[in-house]
Amino acid sequence: MSLDLIRDILIATVPLLVIFPTLFAFTTWLERKALARIQNRVGPNKVGVPLTRYGGRFSLFGLGQPLADGIKMLFKENIVPRDADRLFHLLAPILALIPAMLVLCFLPLEFPWTESLLPVQAFLLDGAVIFFFAITGLNTLAIFMAGWASRNKYSLLGGMRAIAQMISYEIPLVLSAVVVVMMVGSLNAAEIANAQADWNWFVFTPWGLAAFVIFFIASLAEINRSPFDLPEAESEIIAGYFTEYSGFKFALFFLGEYIAMFAISGLAVTLFLGGGAGPGVAALPWLSTVWFIAKIFALIAVMIWLRGTLPRLRVDQLMGFAWKFLLPLSILNIIVAGFAWHAQQQASGILKAIIWVACLLILYATAKGLDQLNRPNVRPREYKYAE
Amino acid sequence: MSLLGGGIFKGMAVTLRNFVGSYFYKDRLTTNDYSWRPSDKLPQRAGEYPKEEGEQLRDTTTVTNYSRNFPMLLHDGSEPMDTIRCVACQICERECPPQCIYIEKSTEKKENAGGKPQFFPATFDIDVSVCMSCQICVEVCPFDAIVMNSQFELSTPDRFGGLLLRRDDLLKSNGYYHKIHPEEATARDKRIAEEKAAKEAKKKAAAEAAKKMAEEKAKAEAEANEGTPDMEENTE
């Protein structure tokens, strides 16, 4: 192996390992602030610049909070339950972080300094998208491992919930990505991003829009974000699979969760939102990196917003939503996309617009119909003893 | 035909309004500063924060008028036990989903707010460590005796006895209810007054009808008596 290759691999991967954990710290602060404002609170605003006295004078909107949290996590006691499986208890948080970090390299995120490199980037692989889905799935195992190793019934419940939820939502997730793969004819992440240049983003097509919505909802479930955070439902099973974790192991879980959030948002950006495309990219190529990360943050802002808005689903609602609503809709979406694509090849002008509208109507009507079919039969509560 | 997922957008509009509004309107902020600064002495025990007299009440009034935490029992006057509305019917105890209410009925009757002799709860305990704040007890109560309190500072060093609210802890005056939930309390009072008026009108009507009937009966009887004087003699 030549030294050049090793150097290029390091240049391509080390920035990912530095940038995203830094963004993670910033995102935790952002999320706490946004959630606080949604609930008419102020949020963290006391911790300020380190090494000044109490930092209170220069609090900078509490930006020192992530740093303080990190230091606190590092110095906290590492408690392992007596009956726990010590090896697995240690391995689980590490295993939760590795796939999340690993999938970052399948995003077509090009930095200004990576242009002159040898073609070492993983997103140039022939099956980058399918690799992404395969490796994201490993996260489930880590969560189950944590739940099982803790020897705590709540942890195990959380782990089992995580497995059931992730298996169910992986299907609509992959099926909605299939539409894009079908349109581009490639599983290569860079090719998919390039196919959407000049504002040909897939989210602007009817099937792309439907697929994007399905993908976004399923990705929320895949990374355990509210309203699908059943594996860690505080009000039901304490903290789910990481009930028995403290100190830095807990921080690793936390980190893994947020990195997974970045990764899956990055994939959504790649598949539907044009990757690094945006105004000004042609003149200044480094802007594409900025656009890519800005789009990721736009999606994360919506995730935080949804977390502040929606209550958690019940387990049966969660499963019903995946299997009775998202799955049929995403299968129909594939069929509609196929037919519409073939029709549009031969049509032109006004006919194209008609096909566009017809597709949207079919998809919306189906979604509406599925919604009506799955309406629960809810009646007002009946009281047994009161008249 | 409503828009699919319209409820989610509606909810998101509300949260967005909160998010933006909290930057511009200070009175939106629900938490108040405990005014502890890093230079101050750290509080040594729970509850040792600098707190003014009656601050709890002020806090709860700033938490929106619709917040609810745990139930409380209402009374109408100055002396709680003389005007307690609860008659220990135990409907709430049976209806409570987590079964956190425990009621013991009194053995003798006592005059209450309605002016009638009624049973009253000798014991009325709510285990707030179990209560899930569902408000079902409030919905089922036929006497408007139990409503939701918004007091939230319930931390205590004793996790068993301290979290079991006794009858006398739960008793709050209707005036307090008006203070914490003004709109709800006014509506409730109005409804009670209307029901009472309707009941009285009905009673009056019934009494009048009974009176009329009695008069008619008497008249008829008198007529009948006039017609058949022998019968009376026979019955005697």
Next chain:
Amino acid sequence: MSEQIAFWMLSAIAVLGALVAVRKRNLIHGVFALMIFFAALSGLFLLLLAEFIAAVQILVYIGAVGILLLFAIMLTERVTGDDGRRMTSRGWFWGLVVAAAVFVILLLPAIQELPPPEAAQAIDPSVKELGHKLMNPYVVTLEVLALLLTAALIGAVTAAQGVRIPKEEDSSE
């Protein structure tokens, strides 16, 4: 050279993982060892430039089969196993002989150093080619497999639903 190192490392991990999976009495440990074996195998596929197969190896064997095993194990009793008791099998000698025979038969082509068949060089391992092959010459096979899996799925749903006991009329109240 680097491929050699990677190959030997991955092979060692695969063999060790497989051995641990067989020897461990704790079923959960065994499943995770099996997954390490699958992951190493996926790495070996990657070394052979079969990217798609490597991805599918992870997706299907770790993501689906492994989790299925975990589900099945969670439904059984005594997950942690019993280390004190050893399984005694009487035919271990013949088992060893059969295993050695299979091993030799599988290795025979490599030992004989036959020239690789011509067709092997013509295969293009790209995903696109694979897709065309699946959809063109092998489409019937694919559809039959799909039908079989669908039937299995429907059967599983039917089996899971069980026998519906008709409700009594007054139970609706």
